[in-house]
Amino acid sequence: MSATTIPDYGTLGQRAAAGLKPKGLSDEQKIARAKQAFIAGIDADMATYLESCIHCGMCAEACHFYLGTHEAKYTPIFKTEPLKKVYRREVAPMRLFNRLTTRDLTIADLEDWKELAYDSCTQCGRCSLLCPMGIHIQSMIQVVRNGLAAAGMAPAELQAVSDEQRDKATILGAGPDKLRETVERVRAQGIDVPLDKDKADVMVLSSALDFLKDEKLLASTARIMNKIGANWTIRSDGFESANFGALSGDKQAQKRISKRVIDAAVATGAKKVIVAECGHAYPVLRWEAATLYGKELPFEFFSVAEYFGQEAKAGRLKLKKPSGEAAHVTFHDPCKLGRMGGSFDEARELLAALGVKLTEMESHGRTNLCCGGGGGVSMLQSAQKLRNAAFELKREEVERTGAPTVVTACNTCMQTLEKGKEWLNWDKDIVNLVQLVSENLD
Ligand code: SF4
Ligand code: SF4
Missing domain, CATH: 1.10.1060 (Fumarate Reductase Iron-sulfur Protein; Chain B, domain 2)
Structure with missing residues (x-):
């Protein structure tokens, strides 16, 4: 199967940094x-x-x-x-x-x-x-x-996007308008996307980093949500998972960005908020948002992998076995979901429901080796050599599994693995979990 195409964060970051005003x-x-x-x-x-x-x-x-x-x-x-x-x-x-x-x-x-x-x-x-x-x-x-x-000494790439997101609620120019456009493209494929419902049980987040280039991840998520039959919505006033305030280290920006999501979720009366496949967003929202908000939240945050895994375990999400290379996979645990979020089993529940052969890497689950691109590192051109050094370790572990496909549940991991694949002309397929699930609904 073909992997979702995602934008090159390094190029995007450099473009943003060019507009940053020094303090x-x-x-x-x-x-x-x-x-x-x-x-x-x-x-x-x-x-x-x-x-x-x-x-x-x-x-x-x-x-x-x-x-x-x-x-x-x-x-x-x-x-x-x-x-x-x-x-x-x-x-x-x-x-x-x-x-x-x-x-x-x-x-x-x-x-x-x-x-x-x-x-x-x-x-x-x-x-x-x-x-x-x-x-x-x-x-x-x-x-x-x-x-x-x-x-004023955060890397320009991260600070520029953090300032933009804090002040304009956009990332690299993509905000609510771009979301609406993307939703229209998904609807044109015959997939219902309940945008801006007043009330819903589940509020789904997306990211400009996903739909800057295409609508595949939003389409995949919507298809699965509809299959489950959830009463869900995505809100144009609070849809962004990514938080460049956290990545740059700008605490005030982090707080303001998280608050948009919280306010939208409170307004819809949602009991569950589903964070897109965006690694850092998960701990930022799940563990830090309530503290920055200053009070207990009336809903819980879940990652998409976590939520869909629980639905599969409960028998509400039936899947069929993919064919070809995707029938034998290894799973790269995103550090922020696994080690920092405790979510290891749910992704594996989904892989089990898909009936694929899973061969684990030597370092997996709690001790998984990072892909080398999280925490904003994937946007830093200056970190290229370091990223490559880290990727080599990951590549060796993947090679030892013999699996032709690497599945992951974070777009930054996805991007980092894709860049490594391109660098080494690697023969592995890199696939995100949501897309794999969406293409194999029973
Ligand atoms: S040097 Fe040892 S004790 Fe100190 S932070 Fe590292 S692991 Fe912990
Ligand atoms: S990248 Fe290195 S220093 Fe940073 S959290 Fe991971 S192990 Fe620790």
Whole structure:
């Protein structure tokens, strides 16, 4: 089967970055803003993490960027050094003494850590899983991103799209109008899409990143929702899964972007909100949105794989076996759905319902190796070499399964695997789960 064509995020990111206006901050202002954001991010958990490292180095062996390059600077905990420095000098109980032994944060530190916090971290969480001290390293790296973003030093690709999404509710120019156009194209195929219903039990999210190029993913999702017989809608005032505020590290933007989805879901009275195949969107909405919103939400977030997997398990979604190469697959667990969301079984329920042969990779489920493109890394041209190094590890694991098809449930993973395939002229089919399910409804 043919895979869904998705836009090249790197090219799109560069296009957006060209329009970014610099914030015009002096070095002193940048340092002051970064410090302020670091200090704001150091709560009791963060302080405990900052005090707990025993320097065992095990996190290095977990990180695909270290494993792919063997460069010490890609050791996960090292990526948090600027935060540690500010903690030691400004927050730690021994701060007065620490000021004698720990150098103050400099603009060079911030410049140097830009690559470490953005290009070399997909926020995959594998390091945190393997740290014997339970240090949540990726959250610490996110605080480093928050500091860099506050200093106006987030990568231009991510900051430009974050600003656009915060202010205009569009991504690379695609917003509600583009959604309406896409819905019309799906309807022209004879597939019903209940757009902007006042009330519905289930609200489905999509992403401009999906429909910038074509309507295949929205059509696939709609076909499955209709087959299940759900009372569902997609809302033009709150349909976007992706959150470039989270990717850039701009907390205020993240909050405003999440709020659009929450407001639309509250207005429809939905009990379930289904997040599109967009990795980072899942933890951002499922684990962080309510905190940023400031109160409990009257609905639950599910990923599409999770929701459809539960429907298949309950017998409401019947599937038939695909033919050809798709009859033997391996599954790439998106880090944000699996390791950070606990959703491993549902995708496998769907593969079982499809009756395909599943051969697991050596690292799968909780210990799955990241594809190398998450956390906004797929949009950074500067991260190309690192992405390739990480992809090599993934490719070797896929090769050992002997499966001709790789299925995944995240468009960023999909894009990263597709780019790797193109780079190496790889003979594997890369397929997203929603499309595979939609093409094999019984
Ligand atoms: S979260 Fe993933 S990419 Fe980031 S440092 Fe940890 S293992 Fe590496
Ligand atoms: S694995 Fe944990 S304790 Fe060991 S070096 Fe990394 S952060 Fe420190």
